[in-house]
Amino acid sequence: xPADPLSRVFSALADPTRRDMVARLATGDATVSELAxxxxxxxxxVSKHLKVLEDAGLxxxxxxxxxxPVHLEAEVFDLMTxxxxxxxxxxxxxxxxxxxxxxxxxxxxxxxxxxDDPPPPxxxxx
Amino acid sequence: xPADPLSRVFSALADPTRRDMVARLATGDATVSELAxxxxxxxxxVSKHLKVLEDAGLxxxxxxxxxxPVHLEAEVFDLMTxxxxxxxxxxxxxxxxxxxxxxxxxxxxxxxxxxDDPPPPxxxxx
DNA sequence: TTCTTGTTCAACCGCAAGGTTGAACAACGA
DNA sequence: TCGTTGTTCAACCTTGCGGTTGAACAAGAA
Numbered sequence: 001x002p003a004d005p006l007s008r009v010f011s012a013l014a015d016p017t018r019r020d021m022v023a024r025l026a027t028g029d030a031t032v033s034e035l036a037x038x039x040x041x042x043x044x045x046v047s048k049h050l051k052v053l054e055d056a057g058l059x060x061x062x063x064x065x066x067x068x069p070v071h072l073e074a075e076v077f078d079l080m081t082x083x084x085x086x087x088x089x090x091x092x093x094x095x096x097x098x099x100x101x102x103x104x105x106x107x108x109x110x111x112x113x114x115x116d117d118p119p120p121p122x123x124x125x126x
Numbered sequence: 127x128p129a130d131p132l133s134r135v136f137s138a139l140a141d142p143t144r145r146d147m148v149a150r151l152a153t154g155d156a157t158v159s160e161l162a163x164x165x166x167x168x169x170x171x172v173s174k175h176l177k178v179l180e181d182a183g184l185x186x187x188x189x190x191x192x193x194x195p196v197h198l199e200a201e202v203f204d205l206m207t208x209x210x211x212x213x214x215x216x217x218x219x220x221x222x223x224x225x226x227x228x229x230x231x232x233x234x235x236x237x238x239x240x241x242d243d244p245p246p247p248x249x250x251x252x
Numbered sequence: 253t254t255c256t257t258g259t260t261c262a263a264c265c266g267c268a269a270g271g272t273t274g275a276a277c278a279a280c281g282a
Numbered sequence: 283t284c285g286t287t288g289t290t291c292a293a294c295c296t297t298g299c300g301g302t303t304g305a306a307c308a309a310g311a312a
């Protein structure tokens with residue numbers, strides 16, 4: 001599984017079935033069969049979904065007789081929220097500065113011109 | 127595109143190339159060519175990535191002569207953070223109550239038993 | 253041991269995602 | 283008008299994902 005952690009988490013939550021499972025697990029641990037009950041898919045498909053969530057670190061599994069209780073690991077959510085907040089803040093800061101500029105020149109009242117000083121792109125972060 | 131909005135946003139950000147584009151756009155609007163520059167893929171591929179971001183509502187495009195400046199729409203991030211925060215809070219609340227129970231019975235000090243009163247699953251939300 | 257329950261492994265299928273190339277379209281500049 | 287620049291459309295290829303079925307494994311219960 002070569003994907004980076006952030007990609008794995010976003011990708012895991014991109015599926016509505018898996019999001020429903022996360023929602024269910026937020027109310028308490030559950031077995032595979034319990035998680036599968038509300039859905040119209042095979043147990044094996046649910047098992048695969050859980051593997052995706054586990055690889056993303058969103059979920060952990062223990063053993064308890066034959067059962068394998070699934071447990072939500074909510075800390076990984078931080079990975080996403082940190083990423084999101086970073087760029088949201090950056091964008092908002094940019095708007096704030098842009099509005100300042102607009103306020104300082106009362107003429108040419110264009111509501112939202114395309115860009116303020118676009119710096120050169122800084123390349124992908126591998 | 128039948129996918130629900132949340133799936134579209136998560137799925138759009140599951141790709142590292144697209145996340146890099148969002149990071150770049152947080153610093154200011156950019157054209158397709160500018161966005162493509164740091165990456166080792168064709169312009170057409172970048173155009174496709176932008177379509178995915180646009181369908182997810184993360185990005186909008188205007189026209190300016192031949193160019194099509196791309197603009198980050200940071201509001202859609204709220205969709206995700208709201209979803210994440212909801213279940214994170216729910217899980218944390220569950221732990222808090224669990225810890226209260228554990229504190230009230232000083233014997234049998236198991237650090238984190240599997241579940242407290244697992245309620246029946248409430249079905250998928252279609 | 254044998255039976256039963258719970259879960260996963262393996263092989264397969266259909267389809268969409270991300271990539272390519274080549275051609276077309278849009279809007280300027282000469 | 284014609285060429286140039288910037289972007290998208292169309293067709294195609296390969297890979298991965300979500301689903302299936304059937305068999306295997308794990309751990310009690312009889």
